[in-house]
Amino acid sequence: MKAVIIEDEKPAARRLSRMLNEFGIEPIAMLHSVEESINWFLNNEHPDLLFLDIQLSDGLSFEIFEEVDIKSAIIFTTAYDEYALKAFKLNSIDYLLKPIDNDELENAINQFKALQSNKSNNLFNMEQIQQLIAPIKKNHKTRFTVKIGPHLKIISVDDIECFYSENKATNIFTNNNRTYLIEDTLEQLEDKLQSTTFFRVNRQHFININAIKDIISYSNSRLKVVLNSYKDSEIIVSRERVKDFKTWIDN
Numbered sequence: 001m002k003a004v005i006i007e008d009e010k011p012a013a014r015r016l017s018r019m020l021n022e023f024g025i026e027p028i029a030m031l032h033s034v035e036e037s038i039n040w041f042l043n044n045e046h047p048d049l050l051f052l053d054i055q056l057s058d059g060l061s062f063e064i065f066e067e068v069d070i071k072s073a074i075i076f077t078t079a080y081d082e083y084a085l086k087a088f089k090l091n092s093i094d095y096l097l098k099p100i101d102n103d104e105l106e107n108a109i110n111q112f113k114a115l116q117s118n119k120s121n122n123l124f125n126m127e128q129i130q131q132l133i134a135p136i137k138k139n140h141k142t143r144f145t146v147k148i149g150p151h152l153k154i155i156s157v158d159d160i161e162c163f164y165s166e167n168k169a170t171n172i173f174t175n176n177n178r179t180y181l182i183e184d185t186l187e188q189l190e191d192k193l194q195s196t197t198f199f200r201v202n203r204q205h206f207i208n209i210n211a212i213k214d215i216i217s218y219s220n221s222r223l224k225v226v227l228n229s230y231k232d233s234e235i236i237v238s239r240e241r242v243k244d245f246k247t248w249i250d251n
Contacts, residue, residue, distance in 0.1 A: 002047040006031045008057040011247045033058045038067045046071040140194040146180040161211035161227050165204045199248045202238040
């Protein structure tokens with residue numbers, strides 16, 4: 001069985017590849033973007049099975065189908081919520097919710113094998129799936145509006161070094177050494193910020209990868225992060241987040 005993985009998070013792609021190896025499946029390619037995938041499918045024989053992430057670094061993976069008539073059966077790997085998963089089920093599409101569970105992966109592979117004898121069961125309406133997914137596509141914030149006296153100021157996320165919590169309030173710290181109060185909690189920001197750019201390193205800090213000046217080994221297997229301008233308090237990556245933090249900066 002030939003398989004291809006399309007996943008923009010390279011550590012996640014490598015992990016899925018290792019899991020597939022345990023089932024005797026060695027992916028013939030690991031692709032990481034819409035553009036790369038289109039070029040590959042236009043110039044290579046299509047695999048039996050395609051593991052497809054929805055949100056890629058340069059757009060939605062559905063854009064691939066606009067350029068290429070994919071002949072492979074598809075198993076989606078997704079972090080979308082339950083509403084979207086129901087959409088997949090209604091259209092006879094299998095899915096794996098990230099982080100991928102080994103037993104669920106085995107079940108999906110077995111289901112694919114069972115359906116191979118009836119090719120029509122692998123067919124689906126991609127246009128209909130796109131319509132079902134559209135209402136829940138995440139739009140990450142690109143700017144914040146803060147109030148300064150009677151004035152409103154617009155702050156681009158590109159100018160934000162970090163968000164931090166202090167005295168039950170959330171603040172923005174910008175690269176020009178200014179601090180602004182916002183209404184969002186750090187928990188709420190987790191759903192609003194682009195995960196490839198911002199990471200919550202502990203209960204108090206959400207940092208911008210582009211603002212990192214230095215990373216230093218710290219006690220108890222933790223890490224200390226130094227930003228370009230922020231000096232209000234030490235930023236320590238909590239021990240339980242160190243592994244995910246390393247994966248984040250390695251993407």
